[in-house]
Amino acid sequence: MYTRALNEWKEFVRIPSVSSGSVYRSHLFDCADWLAKHLQKMGMQRVLQLTSGVAPPVVYAEEMIDTAKATLLIYGHYDVQPADPLNEWKTPPFEPTVRGDYLYGRGVSDDKGQLFLHLKAVESLMAEHRLPINIKCLFEGEEEIGSTHLSNVLRTHKALFKADCAVVSDMRMLDLHQPALTYGLRGNIHAELLVTRQGTDLHSGIYGGIASNPIHGLAHIIAKLHTTKGQIALPCFYDDVFKISTAERTYMRKNGPSNAQLRREMQGHDDIGEENFTAYEQLTIRPSLTVTGISGGYQGEGSKGVIPRQARAKLNFRLVPHQDSNQIAQSLSRYVAQQCPSRLRVEVSVTAQSNAYQVNPDERVFQAASSACQNVFGRKPVLLRSGGSIPIVSTLAEQLRLPVVMMGFASPFDNLHAPNERFYIPNFFRGVETSKQFIKNLEFMRHAYH
Amino acid sequence: MYTRALNEWKEFVRIPSVSSGSVYRSHLFDCADWLAKHLQKMGMQRVLQLTSGVAPPVVYAEEMIDTAKATLLIYGHYDVQPADPLNEWKTPPFEPTVRGDYLYGRGVSDDKGQLFLHLKAVESLMAEHRLPINIKCLFEGEEEIGSTHLSNVLRTHKALFKADCAVVSDMRMLDLHQPALTYGLRGNIHAELLVTRQGTDLHSGIYGGIASNPIHGLAHIIAKLHTTKGQIALPCFYDDVFKISTAERTYMRKNGPSNAQLRREMQGHDDIGEENFTAYEQLTIRPSLTVTGISGGYQGEGSKGVIPRQARAKLNFRLVPHQDSNQIAQSLSRYVAQQCPSRLRVEVSVTAQSNAYQVNPDERVFQAASSACQNVFGRKPVLLRSGGSIPIVSTLAEQLRLPVVMMGFASPFDNLHAPNERFYIPNFFRGVETSKQFIKNLEFMRHAYH
Structure with missing residues (x-):
């Protein structure tokens, strides 16, 4: 057999x-x-x-x-x-x-x-x-x-x-x-951001300095997704997060993977995230937001002097019990629109979600x-x-x-x-x-x- | 003929x-x-x-x-x-x-x-x-x-x-x-940034929250390339910029393309950049820095739950008289290394330059x-x-x-x-x-x- x-x-x-x-x-x-x-x-x-x-x-x-x-x-x-x-x-x-x-x-x-x-x-x-x-x-x-x-x-x-x-x-x-x-x-939201400037691609020599750049705008938005403390910066994002019992946290600390083990798994020395939570807690009872992909402008070999018209990113939330994926998807749309530089436009599309x-x-x-x-x-x-x-x-x-x-x-x-x-x-x-x-x-x- | x-x-x-x-x-x-x-x-x-x-x-x-x-x-x-x-x-x-x-x-x-x-x-x-x-x-x-x-x-x-x-x-x-x-x-520097996390690609569900993300790091670096006033944020970047005569600026304002014409050319309403310079001046006697391309993670159709190992961007400076492209390339390397989040590594490679x-x-x-x-x-x-x-x-x-x-x-x-x-x-x-x-x-x- x-x-x-x-x-x-x-x-x-x-x-x-x-x-x-x-x-x-x-x-x-x-x-x-x-x-x-x-x-x-x-x-x-x-x-x-x-x-x-x-x-x-x-x-x-x-x-x-x-x-x-x-x-x-x-x-x-x-x-x-x-x-x-x-x-x-x-x-x-x-x-x-x-x-x-x-x-x-x-x-x-x-x-x-x-x-x-x-x-x-x-x-x-x-x-x-x-x-x-x-x-x-x-x-x-x-x-x-x-x-x-x-x-x-x-x-x-x-x-x-x-x-x-x-x-x-x-x-x-x-x-x-x-x-x-x-x-x-954890729950899940997959979303895409598309940042656009009116008009066509432009020459970065001839227009570099006055043309707004969707890549810069997108980078700015992404940089604003997290606080300097490593929390997700969307307003009210943590309001509904399920409060886990002390008994369960104790069981988790005793029986779950240790920080050291998780670091080993990641083949690195990563240990970012919020204070006061173990890595295992961070990964299970705390939500996360990852940019899973980004693209814009010229990506081939060599260089191209261009200010692109568009740039896009793929986002992945992981949600914890009692967070509502619909509400958070809406909050994301409002938040990135607020963060988007004034001469650019951002569109959000949610491609999948679950609680x-x-x-x-x-x-x-x-x-x-x-x-x-x-x-x-x-x-x-x-x-x-x-x-x-x-x-x-x-x-x-x-x-x-x-x-x-x-x-x-x-x-x-x-x-x-x-x-x-x-x-x-x-x-x-x-x-x-x-x-x-x-x-x-x-x-x-x-x-x-x- | x-x-x-x-x-x-x-x-x-x-x-x-x-x-x-x-x-x-x-x-x-x-x-x-x-x-x-x-x-x-x-x-x-x-x-x-x-x-x-x-x-x-x-x-x-x-x-x-x-x-x-x-x-x-x-x-x-x-x-x-x-x-x-x-x-x-x-x-x-x-x-x-x-x-x-x-x-x-x-x-x-x-x-x-x-x-x-x-x-x-x-x-x-x-x-x-x-x-x-x-x-x-x-x-x-x-x-x-x-x-x-x-x-x-x-x-x-x-x-x-x-x-x-x-x-x-x-x-x-x-x-x-x-x-x-x-x-x-204007002079020219084409450079590439490569941001890397130790280890391999990771699952954004299983590790989302504690694994540092090169895309986030790269976005952070790009967001720090310019000040909120639209100036390039590298230390001493403007120190050697050639001071143009009042006579020449007067000729330029009279004979060069107007702000309105440059806006028309760009098919948009773009007008970013430094204060106190016309668009034409901004484009000729002021330096610029454009991210001409960015890529990282999953860029295909649909979604992929991944925290990528690498992300990269292509940068294009335009320099004005008396700026030294060698000095600025070195300054760029130092600056992005300072801005790079601690658990990531950034490499800069200059692919072309001229004064x-x-x-x-x-x-x-x-x-x-x-x-x-x-x-x-x-x-x-x-x-x-x-x-x-x-x-x-x-x-x-x-x-x-x-x-x-x-x-x-x-x-x-x-x-x-x-x-x-x-x-x-x-x-x-x-x-x-x-x-x-x-x-x-x-x-x-x-x-x-x-």
């Missing part, structure tokens, strides 16, 4: 299913086909590709052994982050390669590997005729760009997705051997997951908040009213979203085993949620 | 001899070949392509009628600016197209058109057997990227370039019908040019300072000890360095006529300069 699973996993990664941009668009559809065929080959009773407009399909599959039994919904995403900068990869991103105990490639961890290990668990239980509950799968192709069409699909096919609980594996363990369950995620999410770790399904982890890894999992955002988790919880177990098998050094993404192969197979245990532990859960 | 000249001019423009970047590199060599062949066809006695390393060749040609007579050196450049953004051109940049009284295309004015009109003048005088002085041509292919190798070529072939005066046509008239002679140019240049309009060769303009256009030319930089002018003056006549035939609305570059066709032919007159007027100049 090991060799075959590894080969299938590689085959899955080899499809360059990048959802951002249009270059790889057809591969998203190829990837959905591959996944649907794989689910059929596994012998699942019903496999569907659900589409909404032109979006890459949601792949749905079910194995209903008994409608009186509980149903687990497995969520994953088959789309991946762009692979650039390409020249920083040691082996090509879409040619998955084993080096040491790791498999390298774009998506080996986020999220193809973590999605796939559940399939191998279900396949194994089905082969052993020991599947104790009903299984439904929900695999989307737009997670990395904000799950734009997923809500629609869930609404349209509401009956299809009825379940008693869900599991999402798109997160990390504390380290290679310490399992973790995630009970909090933060947190669940109660005392839920019974959490206990089922916790004991599965303990059995396989020999250690009780720590409870973690994640700084990342998985819009689907709030969507599942809000739209389908499900408790969502977030059980990750990635490690902090997997270079997620960066060149040389990798997955520790032994944890892939421990993940398969944990998933099997978890499903078995759900046997005694009553069919109660719908 | 009109139809043939127009067709040849178009043929010249059709060669995409972009010097910045490497994409069009081979076309630079094609263009030099085309030019050399054209000079041979004109019947010039000696045509050479002079190379320095891998640089595109300097095309040299001479027609020596009598070594006892004076020699005019005609300078021009056959390389052109990049044509991007391509989608803003009405007709393709390298398919020269006549619309109304204009020829459109990259380089029709800067500098292929202005170079070529001198050739048509020399050709015509040769055909009429009325060439009264010796002619030398010096056409380079690296002007738009700072004439990097030209000094070398001039040093290596010093004897070849001996002459009594030079003419450069790479500048503008005051308007379509008012000729102009330029007696001042400002000004000449005495009372030189006899200026009078010869002035009377030629007056004869052809029916108006006395105004004396202008230009905000642009032509490093070759200082090089010619300093290395060859020549007075340089700067006689431009471009107009302010020719979209130099921008999409839809154009040239007013009647002024091309007036330019041919003016060049002929100018050469005739030099007949009485003695061979004295070498």
Whole structure:
């Protein structure tokens, strides 16, 4: 089973299913086909590709052994982050390669590997005729760009997705051997700023000195996004931030990643941000704002004497519980308009957004997951908040009213979203085993949620 | 002659001899070949392509009628600016197209058109057997990227370039019908800033809040390049700026372009810069600093949750007489290092530089040019300072000890360095006529300069 699973996993990664941009668009559809065929080959009773407009399909599959039994919904995403900068990869991103105990490639961890290990668990239980509950799968192709069409699909096919609980594996363990369950995620806003000067590009010799410059304007706006203390400068930005209990902060300081570990992960000496919060707190219970991209004017080799007409930046907020992504998106538009130099114009467009999410770790399904982890890894999992955002988790919880177990098998050094993404192969197979245990532990859960 | 000249001019423009970047590199060599062949066809006695390393060749040609007579050196450049953004051109940049009284295309004015009109003048005088002085041509292919190798070529072939005066046509008239002679140019520094964080790209969800961001750092640095009053913020930057006489400022205000005209040219309402200077003064006797390009992080369609490792910007200074480009380049390096946030690193690389240049309009060769303009256009030319930089002018003056006549035939609305570059066709032919007159007027100049 090991060799075959590894080969299938590689085959899955080899499809360059990048959802951002249009270059790889057809591969998203190829990837959905591959996944649907794989689910059929596994012998699942019903496999569907659900589409909404032109979006890459949601792949749905079910194995209903008994409608009186509980149903687990497995969520994953088959789309991946762009692979650039390409020249920083040691082996090509879409040619998955084993080096040491790791498999390298774009998506080996986020999220193809973590999605796939559940399939191998279900396949194994089905082969052993020991599947104790009903299984439904929900695999989307737009997670990395904000799950734009997923809500629609869930609404349209509401009956299809009825379940008693869900599991999402798109997160990390504390380290290679310490399992973790995630009970909090940050929310997300992706926005773009476009700064424009009236007229055309101008010669920087002939007009340099009197023509206002959108790059200067954009730099000025970006410089005003944070205070000198490292806080986000939007008015009232922190007003709704959830006040976390002292007990939870104490647990977090004891069990969460230390400042030293986070620094190591970042391969640097970074330690910016607000005072009075540990790095882990800063990344989970405090919001952040990152400029993820900037461009304007001449960017080729050499030089060009030009004052450009436009400059643009991409912004990414991470929000914490009780912050409202709609309100903050509006506040951003007002704020950057105020900061924009008078002879320039700034436009803001929000391309994706979601609120933060947190669940109660005392839920019974959490206990089922916790004991599965303990059995396989020999250690009780720590409870973690994640700084990342998985819009689907709030969507599942809000739209389908499900408790969502977030059980990750990635490690902090997997270079997620960066060149040389990798997955520790032994944890892939421990993940398969944990998933099997978890499903078995759900046997005694009553069919109660719908 | 009109139809043939127009067709040849178009043929010249059709060669995409972009010097910045490497994409069009081979076309630079094609263009030099085309030019050399054209000079041979004109019947010039000696045509050479002079190379320095891998640089595109300097095309040299001479027609020596009598070594006892004076020699005019005609300078021009056959390389052109990049044509991007391509989608803003009405007709393709390298398919020269006549619309109304204009020829459109990259380089029709800067500098292929202005170079070529001198050739048509020399050709015509040769055909009429009325060439009264010796002619030398010096056409380079690296002007738009700072004439990097030209000094070398001039040093290596010093004897070849001996002459009594030079003419450069790479500048503008005051308007379509008012000729102009330029007696001042600004200097130039092209530099690049690279801001780097230790380590690799990071996930903006998982690390957003504690990882320092090179884009933020770069924006901060750019925001600190100018004071709130619009002055360049480098220490001592204005210390050496040449104090211009009241008489000259009065002439400039009376004869130079008005604020309203400069605003019209810029198609906007721009009017930034220092107080107490007219726009024309701001552009000629005051230095400027423009960020001509910026890039970093994810710039494709859609979004990517990434904290990039690097961000870069291209800077362009324009310097005025008595400012030292070496000193200012050093001052820039020190200043940006001071402004760079502590967990980031900034590198500065200077890719081209030249000092400002000004000449005495009372030189006899200026009078010869002035009377030629007056004869052809029916108006006395105004004396202008230009905000642009032509490093070759200082090089010619300093290395060859020549007075340089700067006689431009471009107009302010020719979209130099921008999409839809154009040239007013009647002024091309007036330019041919003016060049002929100018050469005739030099007949009485003695061979004295070498």
